[in-house]
Amino acid sequence: MRPATATWPVTSEGGVNPGIAIAAVAVVSVATAVIGFYGLRISRTTGDFYVASRTVRPWWNASAIGGEYLSAASFLGVAGLILLSGTDALWFPVGYTAGYLMLLLFVAAPLRRSGAYTIPDFTEARLDSRAVRKVTSLVVVLVGWLYIVPQLHGAALTIRITTGLPSWAGSVAVVIVVCLTVAAGGMRSITFVQAFQYWLKLTALAVPILFIIFMLAGNGTPELSPPAANPTNAPPAGLYQNMSLLVALLFGTLGLPHVLVRFYTNPDGQSARRTTLIVLGLLSVFYLFPTAYGLVGRMFAPGLARAGQADAMVLLLPGELVGGTAGDLLSALVVAGAFAAFLSTTSGLVVSLAGVISQDVLGGGVGGFRLAAVISAVVPLGFAFMTDSFALAGSVGLVFAFTASTVCPVLLLGIWWRGLTDAGAITGMVTGGLLCGGAMIIGAMAGAASIPAWLAQPAAWTVPTAFAVMVLVSRATAGRVPKTMARVMTRLHTPERPLATER
Amino acid sequence: MTRVRVTAPTTAARPAQETREAAQESDVGQVFVRSLIRSQLRLALVVAGGFLLILGAFPLLLAMVPGLAETRIAGIPFGWLLLGGGIYPVIGLSAWLYTRTAARNEARYRDLAGDQ
Numbered sequence: 001m002r003p004a005t006a007t008w009p010v011t012s013e014g015g016v017n018p019g020i021a022i023a024a025v026a027v028v029s030v031a032t033a034v035i036g037f038y039g040l041r042i043s044r045t046t047g048d049f050y051v052a053s054r055t056v057r058p059w060w061n062a063s064a065i066g067g068e069y070l071s072a073a074s075f076l077g078v079a080g081l082i083l084l085s086g087t088d089a090l091w092f093p094v095g096y097t098a099g100y101l102m103l104l105l106f107v108a109a110p111l112r113r114s115g116a117y118t119i120p121d122f123t124e125a126r127l128d129s130r131a132v133r134k135v136t137s138l139v140v141v142l143v144g145w146l147y148i149v150p151q152l153h154g155a156a157l158t159i160r161i162t163t164g165l166p167s168w169a170g171s172v173a174v175v176i177v178v179c180l181t182v183a184a185g186g187m188r189s190i191t192f193v194q195a196f197q198y199w200l201k202l203t204a205l206a207v208p209i210l211f212i213i214f215m216l217a218g219n220g221t222p223e224l225s226p227p228a229a230n231p232t233n234a235p236p237a238g239l240y241q242n243m244s245l246l247v248a249l250l251f252g253t254l255g256l257p258h259v260l261v262r263f264y265t266n267p268d269g270q271s272a273r274r275t276t277l278i279v280l281g282l283l284s285v286f287y288l289f290p291t292a293y294g295l296v297g298r299m300f301a302p303g304l305a306r307a308g309q310a311d312a313m314v315l316l317l318p319g320e321l322v323g324g325t326a327g328d329l330l331s332a333l334v335v336a337g338a339f340a341a342f343l344s345t346t347s348g349l350v351v352s353l354a355g356v357i358s359q360d361v362l363g364g365g366v367g368g369f370r371l372a373a374v375i376s377a378v379v380p381l382g383f384a385f386m387t388d389s390f391a392l393a394g395s396v397g398l399v400f401a402f403t404a405s406t407v408c409p410v411l412l413l414g415i416w417w418r419g420l421t422d423a424g425a426i427t428g429m430v431t432g433g434l435l436c437g438g439a440m441i442i443g444a445m446a447g448a449a450s451i452p453a454w455l456a457q458p459a460a461w462t463v464p465t466a467f468a469v470m471v472l473v474s475r476a477t478a479g480r481v482p483k484t485m486a487r488v489m490t491r492l493h494t495p496e497r498p499l500a501t502e503r
Numbered sequence: 504m505t506r507v508r509v510t511a512p513t514t515a516a517r518p519a520q521e522t523r524e525a526a527q528e529s530d531v532g533q534v535f536v537r538s539l540i541r542s543q544l545r546l547a548l549v550v551a552g553g554f555l556l557i558l559g560a561f562p563l564l565l566a567m568v569p570g571l572a573e574t575r576i577a578g579i580p581f582g583w584l585l586l587g588g589g590i591y592p593v594i595g596l597s598a599w600l601y602t603r604t605a606a607r608n609e610a611r612y613r614d615l616a617g618d619q
Binding site for chain 2: 087090091093094097098101102104105106109270273274276277280281284287288291295416486489490493494495
C-alpha cells in the first residue's frame with residue numbers, strides 16, 4: 001500500500017504524483033506534435049499523399065486504424081464499467097471488436113473501391129444527389145461532435161484525478177494540442193502519429209497490469225472479494241440493455257466518420273480487407289487488458305468502485321496496489337497512454353469533420369480547412385463544459401447508437417441494395433436521427449438513473465426503424481433510383497484489375 | 504511549400520475505373536456483376552449469422568450449466584475467461600474465413616468476366 005499523499009508538495013485526489021503526471025501529458029503532446037511535423041516534411045502534396053498511401057504497409061495502416069479507434073471509452077471507460085458491472089460489461093469490448101468484424105464483412109472492400117474519401121462523398125456518388133450529401137454531412141458532423149465530447153470528459157477526469165488541477169484544464173489542453181497540430185497541417189502525416197499512439201496505448205495498459213499481476217501472484221496476496229461480488233449496490237443491466245448495446249456497437253462502428261478515411265490509404269479492396277483483419281487482431285489483444293484491469297480491480301481493489309469515479313480506475317490502480325516509486329512510474333505510463341487515446345481519437349475526428357465542414361460550408365481552401373478544424377474542436381468543448389461526465393463507456397455507447405441509426409443504414413443499403421433512392425436515404429437518416437437523438441436528449445435531461453431501459457439504450461428499436469423507413473420510402477419512390485446505379489454498383493463490388501506489373 | 508487539400512474526385516471516376524465499369528455494361532457483364540454481389544452478400548450474412556450464433560451460445564452455456572461460470576481456471580472464473588477472452592479467437596477466425604472466401608469469389612468472377 002502507498003504512503004500518505006500529503007508527503008508530496010501538491011496533493012492530487014487520487015494519490016498520483018502530480019509532477020510526474022504533468023510530465024507524462026507533456027511528453028505525449030510534444031511527441032504527437034513532433035511526429036506530426038516530421039511527417040509533414042515527407043508528404044507535402046496531394047501527389048505525395050497518394051504515392052505514400054500506396055507504400056503504407058498494412059501493418060502501419062492497421063496500427064493507425066487501431067490507434068484512432070481506441071478512445072477514452074476503451075482506455076478508461078471499459079475497465080471502469082467492468083469494475084462496476086462485472087461480466088455484463090464485457091459486452092462493451094466484445095461489441096467494439098465485433099463492430100469491426102461487421103465493418104469487414106459489409107463495408108471495407110466496397111467502400112475502398114468507391115473511391116470516396118468521406119461518407120458524404122460516398123452517399124453523393126452512390127445516389128447522385130446533392131441533397132443526400134448535405135443531410136449526410138450534417139449527420140456526420142453531429143456524430144463527430146458527440147464523439148469528441150466523451151474524449152474531453154476523459155481528459156478532464158484524468159487531469160483532475162492525477163494532477164489536482166481543475167477539470168477544464170484537461171479538456172482545454174486536448175483541444176489546444178489538436179487544433180495546433182491539425183490547423184498547422186501536422187496531421188497530414190496522421191498515419192505515423194496514429195500508429196505510434198496504438199502501440200503507446202497498448203504498452204501503457206499492458207506493462208502496469210502485467211506488473212501488478214506478477215506482483216500479486218508473487219506475493220500470494222489473497223483476494224479481497226470474489227469477482228462475482230457487486231462492489232456497489234447499483235442493479236445490473238437487464239437482457240434488453242445488453243442486447244440493445246450490442247446492436248449499437250455492432251452497427252455503429254461502420255458509420256464512424258474517422259474510420260472510413262483510413263481505408264482510403266489501402267491500395268485496393270482486397271488489401272482493405274487484409275488491413276481490417278490485422279486491425280481485428282490488434283483490437284483483440286488490446287481489449288484483453290481493460291478486461292484484466294476490471295477483474296483485478298474487482299478482486300483486489302473493490303474500494304475504487306465505491307469512490308464514485310470508476311472511470312478513473314485504470315489511472316488509480318497502480319498507485320493503489322503497487323505504490324512507491326514503481327507505482328508513480330506505472331501511473332505516469334497509464335496517464336501518458338490515456339492522453340494518447342484522447343489526442344488520437346479527437347484529432348482523427350477533427351480532421352474528418354474539418355474536411356466535411358470546409359468542403360460543404362466554407363467552400364474549400366486551406367484557410368477554410370483551418371477555420372473548420374478550430375470550429376470542429378471548439379464546439380464540442382462547449383458541449384463538454386455544459387454536460388457532466390457520467391460513465392464514459394456508456395456515453396460513447398450512445399454515440400454508437402446514433403451512428404447505427406443514421407449513417408449505418410444508408411451505408412449498408414447503399415452498398416448492397418440496388419433499390420435505394422435519395423428520398424429513402426434522407427427520410428431514413430432523419431427518422432433515425434430524430435428518434436435516437438430525442439431519446440438521448442430526454443435521457444440527458446432526466447438523468448441516467450430515472451429513465452426506462454428502452455430510452456436509456458435506444459438502438460434496439462431506432463436502428464430497425466431507420467432501416468424500415470429507408471426501405472419503404474425507397475420502394476415508394478422507386479422511380480428515383482439514379483441512372484448511374486448499375487455503374488456505381490459495378491465499381492463497388494468488382495475487383496480492381498490487377499496492374500500489369502503485378503503479374 | 505505548396506499545400507493542397509486532399510479530396511476524392513467528386514465527378515468522374517479515374518480512367519482505370521472507367522474501363523473497368525464500361526467493360527461490364529453489357530447485359531452479360533451485368534449478370535456476372537449481379538451474381539458476384541449476391542455471392543458476396545450471402546457470404547457476409549452467413550459469417551455474421553454464424554458469429555452471432557456462437558456469441559449467443561456463450562452466455563447461454565454459462566446460464567445452462569450451473570456453477571460453470573464460477574469454476575476457476577488458474578484463479579480466473581471460467582465465465583470471465585469465456586466472455587473476456589474466448590470470443591476474440593472466434594472473431595478472428597470468422598474474419599479470416601471471410602477474407603479468404605471473398606477473395607476466392609472475386610477470383611472466380613475475374614475468370615468469368617475476363618474471358619468476354
